[in-house]
Amino acid sequence: MTLNAWLPVFALMTSLVASLVIFALPERGYRLRTAVNLGAAVFKLALVAVMVWGVFQGVEYGVSFTMVPGVDFVLKADALSMMFAGLSAVLWFLTTIYAVGYLEDSPNRSRFFGFFSLCVASTMGIALAGNLFTFFLFYEMLTLATYPLVVHRGTERALKAGRTYVIYTLTGGAVLLLAIAWLQGLAGDLHFQEGGHFGGADPAMHGSLTLIFVLLIAGLGVKAAIFPLHGWLPQAMVAPAPVSALLHAVAVVKAGAFGIVRVVYDIYGIEASSALGLLEPLAWLAAFTMLYGSVRALFQMDLKRRLAFSTVSQVSYIILGICLFGPVGATGGLVHLLHQGIMKITLFFCAGNYAETLGIHRIDEMDGAGRRMPGTSLAFTLGAFGMIGAPPLAGFITKWTMGTGALAADMDWVIAVLVLSSVLNAAYFLPILHRLWFREQSGKWPHERYWGRLETSAWLFWPPVLTAVMTVLVGVLASFPFSPLSWAELVVLRAYSS
């Protein structure tokens, strides 16, 4: 085996090994733990960068061996996997920094960071999985690794949220397993392959294929929080802010969305999915979820809960995008995988900062916080405008591309949904911004803390600032190579050309 074959394994191993090392470290080993954490994150970032370059050049990375008779364990890196892997690697690096600051002086950090790294490993595995079986393997591992993070605080509420989370995700996992096993029985071990496997499927199989598709989407839809399977997400807000950031922006919901992308593009194939008439209902469902999430978000007064419902809405953009038959719409959906991650993580970082620095959890407590924490608030503002879709930020690119794609696919109603959704986005974000910047502080902050020179701890300050800058850059530099947009175009090109 060559080094190329092993690169995906190494990418996976860095966080896995880091996780084990962290578990073994004593609780007090603060410096060493941070060093291991950051070291692993940087190393992984480097590995992913190498692979991104390689995939761009057309190099194949992959390794596989037979795990259970009849099924292989396959890791491979293609353009789509690098998209998700890149997102994870970058955002994880930042989240790790953030989490180190956020959890300073709190108990159980060894446990937290151990499972945190395990989460990265699972997400990496999901990104690099080469077939449905391997994907499922890491998908379930992610469930297990996130549970201790959700219940980290050990309060009754956290445990209750953890229970809801587990019930939802494990049930989804069981449905997914059924679908995968069935598909395996029907068609053998299906590797992810650009263009899919069912291009010219036997009409006799159409019934089973449709049913399996529904099961697959139902299983994946739990993590992707598609209506009506989104119930766990707002509850999981009790988790610490870095965990919320991770659940919402990168790992869990994205794993679901990414899985749906894989199923539509690399298992069924976009042509076959469309021919089977599977995309249209999914598009309607996604559109409904977009609006539903936004409307629910309007009525939340808890900041993190409002963001959570916003996530419910935003993830469905991705799904709607890939359901738009045609390269342009697909590009829009895929690019949102990255854009939403960057924007949403910014917002969650900021929410965490408000909570940690000022003790603010509710929106009506935020009056005047912009003056106390200008950097954080600026980042929040950028993230919020991005979500709304203001040019030239990331969200605008998404919405513009999707709109174009909808027109190309003759699905004009999507435009209306997009516009309506943007209006709703504005309706729940702008009041927050108004309070931040234009209202006077009313009374004392609920629980204020000071950290030296900056408005908050440096560990907490820089990650949101960086992601806010990225929000701007991915929008402004969208047409440059290696920008999310051009990478998404590369993926779509490969999917449609084969």
Add this chain to the structure above:
Amino acid sequence: MTSSLLYALAGTLLCGIGLFGMLWLSHLLRKLLAFNIMGSGVFLVLVGLPQNQGGPDPVPQALVLTGIVVAIAATALAVVLIRRYYHLSGLTTLDEEPAFREGGPE
């Protein structure tokens, strides 16, 4: 039909009686009696059935000897357990809830 078969059929009846006893009776010693009766029934079948055709067959006879020793070992062990159980709890059945707490330390 030979007399061997008769004994084999008697063995099935003994099995039935013993099984009934093991399931129905609650006193542990009676269960033990029932076990031994059922065992005897099984042994009768084991020897009687093959001997129906070919006359004495030493193989099942040897098996039954082994079986008898196993049965007496089990019976003797059970008696020890029953007596000690009675000694500690005052019970001779497993039906009633014991006065002592089950399980380890609370």
Add this chain to the structure above:
Amino acid sequence: MIRVVRLLILAVACLALTAALAASIWAIAGNPSPVNLPQLLSENLDRSGVEHPVTAVLLNFRSYDTLLEIGVLVIAGIAGISMAKTASLEDPELRTSDALLYALQRWFIPLMLVLAGYLLWAGADRPGGAFQAGAVLAATGVLMRLGGVPMEFLRPGLLLRLGLALGFMVFLLVAVASAIGGDAFLAYPPGMAKILIVVIESVLTLSIAMVLLALFVSAPVNDAEDPEEGSPS
């Protein structure tokens, strides 16, 4: 009421099972069995070292069964004496002055010892053997015990455990000795079968009697503190 219904159900189930069993035995008794094992056995009997076919089966052809079976007996003995934490051998209630028992002891014990010896010796070519002899020996012991004869050797101690294991140990040594010679486990070397079987039978008799006797006397009448889960060492 419920009890009666349950009784009926159980009785009917047992009856049905018995009937099915009997029917199946009736059916089986009609067909000849494809393998004639007794014939095969008598052909090989002279290679077994003993003339009595049952003994040949027990201690040569199927000696592995017997080895494990003695193991079962030893297990029962071990489990039994593990219950007896303080010896209750001198339980005064047991000493009896019953005249009948005394007479029994006086006359029976020597007789039974002789009988046990005979059974053991007869085993090679006539009905009899280690089990029967061991059982008789054990019965003798029980009789002595009921008469209040103190049997110090039955105290849980090294001697008792040695006695329990002796027969098994010798059997096992014979079994493995053949394997060291390169033959199969438990295969007696040619020409040695008879003598080995006799040796095994003798020690087995002793051990069987010991186990049964130990189980008889170790039925406990004593108090023990509760051993609990989770006692750190």
Add this chain to the structure above:
Amino acid sequence: MTEWLLDGLLVAALLATAVAALLSRDLFRAVVVFIAFGLLMAVAWVRLEAPDIALAEAAIGGGLTGVLLLDAVSHLGSKWPREGRQRGGKQ
């Protein structure tokens, strides 16, 4: 014919003693009947041309098991003589 009669009687006696041993109200008597059952079994083994088993059954089934059980019966009930807690204890 007499053989058949003998076998039939023996089987009937076996079944009767088995039932009696299980259904007897008094545990002590049940054990005594069980010993009788063991001795009848020994006879049955003789009838089945299995003298080895007959010897073993007589020694073990009739003798040892019987003594073991009788001893147990006399002990169960010697301590904790609680009314109603056990059925068919000693006499």
Add this chain to the structure above:
Amino acid sequence: MTLWLMAGLLFTPLAWAVLTLLTDFSRGRLVSWVGILVQALVSLGLWLAVNRDGGFYYGLGGWDAPLGIELRVDGLAVTFVLLTAVVAGACGLHAGVYIDPDKPWHRYFWPLFWFLWSGLNAVWLGGDLFNLYVGLELISLSAVGLVALGGQAGALRASLRYLLAALLGSLAYLLGVALMYGQFGTLSIAGVATWLSDHPVPAGSGMALALMIAGLALKTALFPLHRWLPPAHGIAKSPVSALLSALVVKASFYIAARLWLELGQPLGSLAAAQLIGLLGSAAVVWGSWLACRQQRLKQVVAYSSVAQIGYLFLLFPLTFSVSETVSLQAQQGMTLQVISHALAKAAMFLAAGNLILSVGSNRIDALGGVSRFLPFSLFSFGLAGVSLMSLPPTGGFAAKWLLLQASLGSGQWWWVLVLLAGGLLSAAYVFRIYRASFLESSGTDQFFHPSRSLEVIPMILAILALGMGLVSDQVLSVMALPFAGEGAP
């Protein structure tokens, strides 16, 4: 060489049983640890030998079947022998530290332990119906002795119940053997199977198989015959519980499975196969449900055994009148389930023992805060739980995957529902314990910390259970080895 290995395999546990009988606990511990090493090496050697040369029949005493007793040394058997060496070895090492050497009755632990081990080996290798009966009794009585060890009233109650169930099961099995011998005149399973393969099935022979399987099902605690298991497994000392749940119940199942695979097709019926599958499914659901409702940690684990055993019985419907592929998948799934459950359950019981040792109580709600101060034992418990939930990449998952494939492949989709529901239900009781342990209690560490060696052993077992899924293909390939057939049946 192979002959020596076989002799060593049979001789070692029996010899060590005698040796340890003559010593006290502490010295017995040293002796036993040497014995565990020897036995593990011999088992590994035999496994490698069979892996290289294929399986063979081993006639004990130099007599071949049907006159003598033949052992069937094939891939499956040696795999289980090796599994026993790993699990029993781990339990032995754990017990040596865990069990209090000062209690005089604990000296009897080692001989019973070794007898149990020898009984297990006898069953894995057994090819003779009656010999299997003796092996079963060896296992049952030593297991009962181990449960009763110490003679506490609760333990006695559980062990009596266990003993009666085991004896009844053995008798039913023996009755089946009697019918088999009456019918076929031989006790060799292979002999019967060979004869059946080229003769019509004689009348009345289904009863024998039914009786044997019913008896074995009782000994395996198949629903609704499971009631003896939880008290016995719950109250025994943790290393003993681990042995019982991991290996002892598997022994009787293994015999039933072997009988079914060899004789099920000619002698069984579709209704019987489906019925057994149905009972297995009921066990999965009912056992898991009861596990969710237990208040004591070890009771949860014990009821989980009832549920996990249920999966095994899906083998019966999935190998009856189905294609070769499906049958193979079901057999592989069963094998993996046995292996991974043995490893995971042993890990779980040993870890549970450590946790109980630490918190000084076996109640679940006493576990609050454990995740903070005793992560190691909890982690082992959790890892083992992952395998029980049959989540990837554990051996439990691989087993479930194969069973799923077999169910779908044979069109018996109703088992699929059982498999999926069983996974979710097991998650319910495992997560209940996680949940209890994550609850933050008062901030100080008042737990007893057991020695590292106690904590490491369950961890190793749990990791093995986890890794079993990754190497299952290699493990299963041993099963498919050709049979060299020395001394054909």
